[in-house]
Amino acid sequence: MDTKPSIPETMRAVLLTGFGGIDKLVYREDVKVPQPGPGEVLIRVGACGVNNTDVNLRTRWYDRDVNESLSENVGLQGAGDPKKADAETSGTWKEETIVFPRIQGAAVVGTIAKVGQSVDSSRIGDRVIVDPQVRDLSLPERAQLVAYLGGERDGGFAEYVVVPAENAYKVQSSLSDAELATFPTSYDTAEEMLVRARLGEGETVVITGAAGGVGTALVQLSLIRGARVVAVAGAAKEERLRALGAHHFVAREIADVRGAIEALVGERAVHVVADVVGGPFFTDSLKLLCRGGRYSTAGAIAGPIQSIDLRDLIYKDLEMFGITCPTPDTFKSVIGHVASGRLKPLIEKTYPLKDLPAAQGDLVKRSHVGKLVIIP
Template identity: 85%
Template sequence: MDNKQAIPEKMRAVLLTGFGGIDKLQYREDVPVPRAGSGEVLVRVGACGMNNTDINLRTRWYDRDVNESLSEDVGLKGAGDPKKADADTSGTWKEEKIVFPRIQGAAVVGTIVAVGEAVDASRIGERVIVDPQVRDLSLPERAQLVAYLGGERDGGYAEYTAVPTENAYAIESNLTDAELATFPTSYDTAEEMLVRARLGKGETVVITGAAGGVGTALVQLSLIRGATVIAIAGAAKEERLKALGAHHFVARENPDVRGAIEAIVGERAVDVVADVVGGPFFTDSLKLLRRGGRYSTAGAIAGPIQPIDLRDLIYKDLELFGITCPTPETFKSIIGHVAEGRLKPLIEKTYKLRDLADAQTELVKRNHVGKLVVVP
């Protein structure tokens, strides 16, 4: 490992010690600083954005034994049968076992301070934004994910993290590290949802969970494409989402969300549904889509198991897309939007590393618009 500056042996970090509630997060100041292996760089973390994947993994919500919605209570206490919440549980997107303790945090921005073998030392000093998806590009395009930052390998809720050099993208921007940390995970997921659904100029898109990290990204990226945006979120968030550019708003508390959307679109119907919530609205989503419409999903926090009327899918010639692994090209396109100033970072609040438990407690309440960010 090539160093041009002194790197400490120990660092501050938050360790996830097992599946369960907030109490499984342990703040430490004596965690060994990782070393950059061959083909890797060591990043001094400037900021790390928070995402639902942090909660999903900690609570064991990814496990196939868990079918409940990701409520505030689940987010605080853990999901499913606590007797099964052990290290033998498959708790990641890839349905693999987690090695505890684990450092979570996928959305990393920082500075390269050291490099491993086979990495040019000129990278030291670069300000970078990290793509959290570690891929094997020899695999089929939609099956390249081999590890996720903060899941199968340690992430950014620490002072330092080691990542593959190809995942660390140099960034030139006037935005702060905290502002830049709002983009990874949320915006590349949103972009992939819209790329796959081929959302085009003049089309109408319905966005569920529009006030969250992926939701606000979907709003902005849909507007860049020239689409008409119908945002669904909690009633208290209407003003802020319209200020972000949403053309129409439907409160999720509305007893007839589908009817409210039908009143907006009329006979033309909806071209694309971008869904990060799942739950009972899934069935209505397919009924709202026009013939040849597209449904794209990257989340199911309101409940993953839902009925489907196959006649909607068949007779309307619909297309359904599930998104877990955005491509490198998708991440690069987000970097381009950021560099050109086309995306607005939305930070609700920043937290110190030692206050990560408080930050996750706030995240599961879902009162925010945009992102919560941890600044070590």
């Protein structure tokens, strides 16, 4: 007797209907269930993490004519000139036009419900964690991103989602789907930042935005490497970040963050800055670094346009890395850490699918530590 659950014709999903505010997210119960094409699998979504990339795309913050920080107001109302917020405006990392409606959600965990042509049917029933980066491996390593889940193609804020079979990694873990959904997007980004920066044992790393999804991942992954962690975040989050293992904490609200860090570790004594915030602190980041130091960034929500003193870059022989597309090996490394129990999932709150607008609203308030997760 076949005990596999049947696949309905329609599903519940939240549709992003255009660029703008929270009102652009529309909950529906009559969305057609997608069908896997050749080399693809259909996943019954168990949980999907909420990430800044969802808000950045919805608000049109990725567009190059937007120079403002991703404040709470921007996160709720949208960015830039609303007259330009239409389907002809590019709105993704790749500066491509978004086709609406779009289902967002990059951090997917679930079960394979159906396979497309050329995919082994034995994969049906596999519990999987999804790498959101759809790549063309024939391209150069740092230029392989061809689509991102929830951006150029539909994602996991729905009951079902289709992904390439190679992006769905079978996982064996005692963690819940919601706990596993904290890892994609955040932890692979963080791991890539540290891989590129070559953070080593005994080195000092400064982590901005240390309480967010990527930030808490950076803290844990830096500790695995044996590094000395200086966490920068809102003052109210100090206790939880110290409990996570951060050696030092500096409140981002103080007038002289750079001076406070130097008082803790010394002048020009930082080996790596792992920055997911950007904004005015960028200039101080380079001044904190020792000779041969490395700056790695994967976010600029505090402001993307900043000044740089090229003498810091040149005369200290610094290296700078921009991170958008982690490699498959990086994603596999994160899964290895998860399977071994070395990484701790940090969930602030879970929400039902229909409350995705509330979840994104909470995300832009920046009062959480760890991740917000949708459970369809």
